[in-house]
Amino acid sequence: MKNVAVIGAGTMGNGIAHTFAQFGYKVSLIDVAQASLDKGLSTIEKNLDRQVTKGSLTEEDKIQTLANITTYTSIQEGVKNVELVVEAATENIDLKLKIFADLDKFSDANTILASNTSSISITKIASVTSRPDKVIGMHFMNPVPVMKLVEIIRGYSTSDDVTNIIMETSKKLNKVPVEVNDYPGFIANRILMPMINEAICSLYEGVAGVEEIDTVMKLGMAHPMGPLQLADFIGLDVCLAILEVLHNGFGNPKYAPCPLLVNMVVAGKKGVKSGEGFYSWNHGTKELIVADNFKKKTLISL
Secondary structure, three states: OOEEEEEOOOHHHHHHHHHHHHOOOEEEEEOOOHHHHHHHHHHHHHHHHHHHHHOOOOHHHHHHHHHOEEEEOOHHHHOOOOOEEEEOOOOOHHHHHHHHHHHHHHOOOOOEEEEOOOOOOHHHHHOOOOOHHHEEEEEEOOOOOOOOEEEEEEOOOOOHHHHHHHHHHHHHOOOEEEEEEOOOOOOHHHHHHHHHHHHHHHHHOOOOOHHHHHHHHHHHHOOOOOHHHHHHHHOHHHHHHHHHHHHHHHOOHHHOOOHHHHHHHHOOOOEHHHOEOOEEOOOOOOOOEEOHHHOOOOOOOO
């Protein structure tokens, strides 16, 4: 396998493209908007520059990595002659089903179709294709060039051969693949999102403030960042979408999103991507500054 297509040039898509290209794969990076592709390439170049500065990559490696990436605004053109497609579009079931129906139509019959979805059923995604045995989940962690884990999700019909190929491909990217079965939230988000949701509920009920909750989890449980800071990085809209998948999939009230999370997403407070979530992110420093709405500990009235 030497030729890979990545659908979506956003945070996850450009990170996945960066990683494949760095390890010598020829990458077709596909997005409907040229502006998104330009921004994605700019992000990749900045991240490569960071690696060069740290000494983990040479300038020659950086130049070759960028040369390995070609951009397209057409799925039909971008997936020609590739052995693997990794979809990293927005976490929206209707959009993903449309993309996979198109991928099935335009890609070679032997091409493996993978999704970077963090919660949506691989079996459901595979159902719109004529090759469910070749559809699999390849859930990278953010930031992709840094994080080692890749959650490999087998759909109901995913073949052993395809699973083995994707496990080995992940290892060639210097990742650690972990195989899981196709149930709502898989493993990573089935465990992570209820913890984040409980942290938001604790804030909502006035048990403690933003900094206090995150400090307890960082210093008491040795987490590298607190759950509220992590939620801001993931995107509060993404957290909400995953919790809704869990809630609908299991029908269990323990997965119901906290009302505070719902209200914040409706208000456009999505975390880092919008400039404000539980913390403010527009001040241009690495200092954690709690958003104005959360400087009081008692928030039950929100």
